[in-house]
Amino acid sequence: MQKTRGEMFPRISRRKTREIWVGKVAIGGDNPIRVQSMTNTDTRDVKATLTQIERLKEAGCEIVRVALPDERAVWALREIVRESPVPIIGDLHFDISLGEKAISAGVAGLRINPGTIKNKKRLDSLFKAAKESGLCLRIGINAGSLESDLLRKYGRPGPFAMVESALRWVNYVVEKFDYYNLKVSLKSSNWWETVKAYEEFSKKSDFPLHIGVTEAGGLIGGTIKNTLAVGYLLLKGIGDTIRISLTADPVEEVYVAYEILRNLGLRSLYPDIIACPTCGRCEIDLMKLYREVERWARGVKANIKLAVMGCVVNGPGEAREADLGIAGGKGVGIIFREGRILKKVKEELLLPTFFQEVEKFLKEHPERLNP
Ligand code: SF4
Structure with a gap:
């Protein structure tokens, strides 16, 4: 794998x-x-x-x-x-x-x-x-x-x-x-x-x-x-x-x-999603965000790691090992790629923009797609 x-x-x-x-x-x-x-x-x-x-x-x-x-x-x-x-x-x-x-x-x-x-x-x-x-x-x-x-x-x-x-x-x-x-x-x-x-x-x-x-x-x-x-x-x-x-x-x-x-490293089909448990710092509906990402990811057969984090304080840092991730803020979300901040988008545009970025990543890395 x-x-x-x-x-x-x-x-x-x-x-x-x-x-x-x-x-x-x-x-x-x-x-x-x-x-x-x-x-x-x-x-x-x-x-x-x-x-x-x-x-x-x-x-x-x-x-x-x-x-x-x-x-x-x-x-x-x-x-x-x-x-x-x-x-x-x-x-x-x-x-x-x-x-x-x-x-x-x-x-x-x-x-x-x-x-x-x-x-x-x-x-x-x-x-x-x-x-x-x-x-x-x-x-x-x-x-x-x-x-x-x-x-x-x-x-x-x-x-x-x-x-x-x-x-x-x-x-x-x-x-x-x-x-x-x-x-x-x-x-x-x-x-x-x-x-x-x-x-x-x-x-x-x-x-x-x-x-x-x-x-x-x-x-x-x-x-x-x-x-x-x-x-x-x-x-x-x-x-x-x-x-x-x-x-x-x-x-x-x-x-x-x-x-x-x-x-176990034996076989992969779907994206790996890491997500924070949320805490008092979280100012976004992260549970909903996570559910949406998980539902979408079930239609993506690729060996890729995604992160869904509650805030920017620890988001990109905690998800440093992810290929792409999102971190919530107040009314906005940060999208990051390979540990670096890529863009800041309004909360309502966060998911579609994130999905576009994942698709772009997979176009650049077709070897990550699972047959
Ligand atoms: S990423 Fe932010 S919201 Fe999530 S657990 Fe860590 S500090 Fe709390």
Whole structure:
């Protein structure tokens, strides 16, 4: 990832995993850490689901998972797969026949949680069909639905029970079906247990890992849990694709994912915005200013650092490392570039002038634009 002014990142040595494919998106190996999410629309509503997939794609999401609750959802899947701009993964629980139909509908991947499937014998036919279609299978272990023999053995659904469950299913699929287009997740709603499970599994297998904390909570709580777990694992080089599970608009999951990746120096998509918390010196509506800059910046895919500061006393100085910034004054705003004051403009013209200056900067530095 290209650095912006004054940036320093931790040195991360990524764990070597085998390369797998979800449609045309390669995961693992030397590929970038992929960002994925899941729709929360009714899959049976094709229009609403495709609209959300488009929004996710626009935000930078590379793979989208959809729920398969019943026959009508699988029926709708055919059109969703055909029209989607990104590979679609079907999320399967309980009913094998829905998985078989999803394969016929052309999904690029299937997520199965073996713990929720009662008829284990029928799983063989699903694995066989999945292998033949070339799709990517995610063995998605969840602490809340582990097999009863493992719960008896370990006493509780902890990390070691999750790892044994994952290895059991991975080995089974590899040995019986010679099937390698696999990735694995080991999720718990407790972030530290999640971390321990992934660390333990990564010592024993080189299949790519889909990382994240399940049922993490809302925008603040869920972001914190996910940042702790995903950040910790990525710092250790573990993780090939991430899903930040949030009780929020799924597009927020994508923004949070890129924020984590950028702060670790692993991947950048959007501008980095530094902003002061405001204090008694601030004479401008900085919160509004920040919200406007953030909203605008979500339409700018560039590796650039912007600053939104409350006053000129500390503004340019505190944001010395920013490419461009604004600092509020009384009825005016100062625009600065690379630590130097560029111009003073009336408050009502501050935002449009600032956006023009950022666009001008990006024209001069096209290498900062992210594809
Ligand atoms: S930049 Fe100005 S308004 Fe913002 S925290 Fe610093 S002194 Fe206060």
